[in-house]
Amino acid sequence: MPKMSPVHSSDPNNNRHVHHDNSACTEQNNIEAKWRKSGTNNWPLCHHCKTLNDEGK
Ligand SMILES: [Zn+2]
Incomplete structure (x- = not known):
């Protein structure tokens, strides 16, 4: 699972x-x-990253 530090x-x-x-x-x-x-720069999570995370990828 390629979760990484936020960029x-x-x-x-x-x-x-x-x-x-x-x-x-x-x-x-x-x-x-x-x-x-x-860092996140206080911006929301990218929808593509969220989809990948939700799919466990
Ligand atoms: Zn993304």
Whole structure:
């Protein structure tokens, strides 16, 4: 189960204000390294990560 510490994108062009906590999330994987920050930034969990978590993936 690829649950991981929460990360979010600090990309100023990112208007998806969510955090990710599942390493299988494609959106999470698309965050460029320079914009990848740890923590939730008080943003809600990404719906894709939530689905993966709920499916136990
Ligand atoms: Zn996600």
